[in-house]
Amino acid sequence: MRNNHIVIMAGGVGSRFWPLSTPEYPKQFIDILGCGRTLIQLTVDRFKGICPMSNFWVVTNVKYVDIVKKQLPDLPAEHILAEPAARNTAPCIAWACWSIRQEDPAANVVVTPADAVVMNPEEFRRVIANALSFTYKYNAIVTIGIKPSRPETGYGYIEVDTQAIKQSSVQEINEVKAFKEKPDHDTAEKYLKAGNYLWNAGIFVWNVETITECIKKYKPVIADQMDEIVNGQPSTVNSKLNEVFPNCEKISIDFAVMEPGAADGLVYTHPADFGWSDLGNWASLHDKLQKDESNNGAVGNIKLYECSNCVVHAEDARKVVLQGLDGYIVSEKKGQILVCRRSEEQRIREFSVE
Amino acid sequence: MRNNHIVIMAGGVGSRFWPLSTPEYPKQFIDILGCGRTLIQLTVDRFKGICPMSNFWVVTNVKYVDIVKKQLPDLPAEHILAEPAARNTAPCIAWACWSIRQEDPAANVVVTPADAVVMNPEEFRRVIANALSFTYKYNAIVTIGIKPSRPETGYGYIEVDTQAIKQSSVQEINEVKAFKEKPDHDTAEKYLKAGNYLWNAGIFVWNVETITECIKKYKPVIADQMDEIVNGQPSTVNSKLNEVFPNCEKISIDFAVMEPGAADGLVYTHPADFGWSDLGNWASLHDKLQKDESNNGAVGNIKLYECSNCVVHAEDARKVVLQGLDGYIVSEKKGQILVCRRSEEQRIREFSVE
Numbered sequence: 011m012r013n014n015h016i017v018i019m020a021g022g023v024g025s026r027f028w029p030l031s032t033p034e035y036p037k038q039f040i041d042i043l044g045c046g047r048t049l050i051q052l053t054v055d056r057f058k059g060i061c062p063m064s065n066f067w068v069v070t071n072v073k074y075v076d077i078v079k080k081q082l083p084d085l086p087a088e089h090i091l092a093e094p095a096a097r098n099t100a101p102c103i104a105w106a107c108w109s110i111r112q113e114d115p116a117a118n119v120v121v122t123p124a125d126a127v128v129m130n131p132e133e134f135r136r137v138i139a140n141a142l143s144f145t146y147k148y149n150a151i152v153t154i155g156i157k158p159s160r161p162e163t164g165y166g167y168i169e170v171d172t173q174a175i176k177q178s179s180v181q182e183i184n185e186v187k188a189f190k191e192k193p194d195h196d197t198a199e200k201y202l203k204a205g206n207y208l209w210n211a212g213i214f215v216w217n218v219e220t221i222t223e224c225i226k227k228y229k230p231v232i233a234d235q236m237d238e239i240v241n242g243q244p245s246t247v248n249s250k251l252n253e254v255f256p257n258c259e260k261i262s263i264d265f266a267v268m269e270p271g272a273a274d275g276l277v278y279t280h281p282a283d284f285g286w287s288d289l290g291n292w293a294s295l296h297d298k299l300q301k302d303e304s305n306n307g308a309v310g311n312i313k314l315y316e317c318s319n320c321v322v323h324a325e326d327a328r329k330v331v332l333q334g335l336d337g338y339i340v341s342e343k344k345g346q347i348l349v350c351r352r353s354e355e356q357r358i359r360e361f362s363v364e
Numbered sequence: 365m366r367n368n369h370i371v372i373m374a375g376g377v378g379s380r381f382w383p384l385s386t387p388e389y390p391k392q393f394i395d396i397l398g399c400g401r402t403l404i405q406l407t408v409d410r411f412k413g414i415c416p417m418s419n420f421w422v423v424t425n426v427k428y429v430d431i432v433k434k435q436l437p438d439l440p441a442e443h444i445l446a447e448p449a450a451r452n453t454a455p456c457i458a459w460a461c462w463s464i465r466q467e468d469p470a471a472n473v474v475v476t477p478a479d480a481v482v483m484n485p486e487e488f489r490r491v492i493a494n495a496l497s498f499t500y501k502y503n504a505i506v507t508i509g510i511k512p513s514r515p516e517t518g519y520g521y522i523e524v525d526t527q528a529i530k531q532s533s534v535q536e537i538n539e540v541k542a543f544k545e546k547p548d549h550d551t552a553e554k555y556l557k558a559g560n561y562l563w564n565a566g567i568f569v570w571n572v573e574t575i576t577e578c579i580k581k582y583k584p585v586i587a588d589q590m591d592e593i594v595n596g597q598p599s600t601v602n603s604k605l606n607e608v609f610p611n612c613e614k615i616s617i618d619f620a621v622m623e624p625g626a627a628d629g630l631v632y633t634h635p636a637d638f639g640w641s642d643l644g645n646w647a648s649l650h651d652k653l654q655k656d657e658s659n660n661g662a663v664g665n666i667k668l669y670e671c672s673n674c675v676v677h678a679e680d681a682r683k684v685v686l687q688g689l690d691g692y693i694v695s696e697k698k699g700q701i702l703v704c705r706r707s708e709e710q711r712i713r714e715f716s717v718e
Contacts, residue, residue: 029683029685313715313718315708315711315715324701326699327699327700327701328698328699328700329383329699329700329701330700330701330702331383331700331701331702331703331704331715331716332702332703332704333703333704333705333708333711333715334692334704334705334708335703338688340703342696342701344682345680345681345682345683346681346682346683346684347678347681347683347684347685347696347701348684348685348686349685349686349687349689349694349703350685350686350687350688351687351688354669354687354688357669357687361667361669361685361687362685364667
């Protein structure tokens with residue numbers, strides 16, 4: 011546990027939840043479930059017992075640093091890694107792991123997004139602990155694979171060979187055969203039926219030696235850039251970061267490491283079923299909220315009359331009265347208001363900028 | 365013009381426009397038309413040229429005094445009459461007229477609500493000037509009668525005898541035969557067809573001698589109470605007011621003076637057609653707002669997509685996006701939000717308190 015580290019990626023802008031989520035205050039910093047904790051706070055909460063707070067790291071955009079400090083006051087300030095520019099997940103994760111290795115060369119690391127939801131944190135901790143004991147022993151990359159409950163077309167999939175349990179005394183963990191892009195509906199149906207496809211939740215577990223070696227092998231330029239960033243004199247670290255980081259290749263960890271790693275037999279997955287949702291859209295929020303008898307999910311001081319199938323989030327508003335709405339999204343945040351049919355939610359990003 | 369005085373009654377709470385209008389900040393103090401002026405400011409504006417600002421008076425609840433001062437900075441502070449309690453229009457008007465008589469015994473007075481709208485202020489001024497020259501010469505009570513454009517059941521009516529133009533060199537002004545309560549639809553249709561029925565707009569014109577004498581005659585107790593309030597020593601006026609005013613009979617000027625006055629042949633009406641509306645509900649606001657090609661009327665930074673027949677008022681909100689609404693009221697003010705079918709607007713008062 012002393013060597014366990016958690017990296018929370020909190021740089022997203024969450025534009026599909028406008029106006030609840032804005033580029034100034036994105037969804038990971040919002041109490042989107044109305045439970046009294048923001049998504050990033052819930053993310054920290056669910057790792058309780060896996061490692062002490064001093065082993066948490068947050069990678070985020072420089073403009074969110076103050077929000078992170080306020081929402082996670084116990085996080086060591088030097089563990090907030092402030093990206094001067096968004097370069098996708100590979101440079102983000104590389105920087106975190108290079109930084110962790112400096113502090114703890116024996117580190118065993120979990121990387122997680124800040125904005126997902128887990129309904130069964132106990133099972134979550136069991137799975138993470140299982141994966142950590144695997145990467146403690148083996149030079150393996152483990153990605154958590156969520157057992158699919160529907161033919162979802164919005165996620166990438168992980169294909170496993172259910173026969174091969176290799177190199178491991180820890181059951182449950184399987185070698186990844188291949189990563190699959192977001193499928194069309196028919197393919198998603200096929201995946202669901204086949205039983206050996208899992209959702210890629212973007213939660214990764216590895217020891218720091220393995221991941222840094224993999225990045226050196228598959229993305230040597232990024233590895234060199236990270237050496238440059240972390241090996242400077244303390245007085246020059248910040249200017250090095252501003253100089254080097256924005257020039258890093260803009261690439262996801264999936265393309266940079268997972269796919270070539272899988273081809274080399276280095277990537278494993280831990281199938282899991284802990285009520286995970288990426289809360290990527292209003293439909294998934296509606297799904298996770300407690301509903302009234304008319305299937306409305308509402309967060310805030312909301313009074314509903316003759317409303318059904320609505321999802322409402324207005325935590326800032328003093329009072330909201332809705333009458334006669336069926337199947338609408340209603341959201342308010344800091345003086346911006348959206349009322350929109352749920353069937354049109356893919357247009358919200360466009361609404362927010364027009 | 366030196367003897368013309370304007371009394372603006374601004375004590376209403378406007379609960380049908382919640383949350384736009386609240387008991388803390390009612391509709392007469394709101395820029396409800398989105399024109400840059402509140403209703404009370406528009407009311408003052410439309411009397412420009414009738415009398416100087418030093419002859420304006422505002423009767424309002426004590427809790428709105430600061431709002432009045434802020435919105436009408438040129439109004440003499442001693443002309444804001446702060447009611448310690450709402451006692452309907454008869455005590456309100458009596459107090460104003462008793463106060464005016466002290467300052468100007470030859471005063472010629474117009475009394476008007478603060479929250480009506482007039483689309484043709486020029487014609488309004490012509491009618492008011494006409495009525496004022498009538499009451500300058502005669503001891504008459506003139507009420508402005510709006511020529512009806514529809515069989516409205518929400519207003520009281522004034523019946524006139526179109527033959528009798530009496531006691532007057534000023535044409536247009538007719539003796540009132542009777543006041544009629546809000547009619548049912550069939551009666552309203554009959555009134556409209558008959559041609560000699562007008563809407564009672566609650567705008568009155570008289571000289572101060574006439575109205576004070578009428579109140580003495582028809583409501584002697586109120587008259588005595590007013591004597592008590594205004595004739596005290598300056599040091600005791602306020603305590604007298606707080607002691608006496610809340611005990612005044614709660615009665616409208618219509619019942620207290622107009623109806624008995626009409627029976628005595630003292631009441632006249634000036635038929636008028638200057639685009640008047642009492643803005644009593646959302647339907648009348650929708651009516652007065654400029655509409656887009658889908659019959660939406662909107663005040664504020666509002667973006668509409670596939671919306672029609674909506675009335676939207678959200679001047680406080682930074683941005684409002686509405687999609688897929690037909691026939692709705694949407695309103696925001698100081699963090700309170702209402703979305704409601706227009707057909708259900710009579711329930712808004714109930715929504716606001718539940």
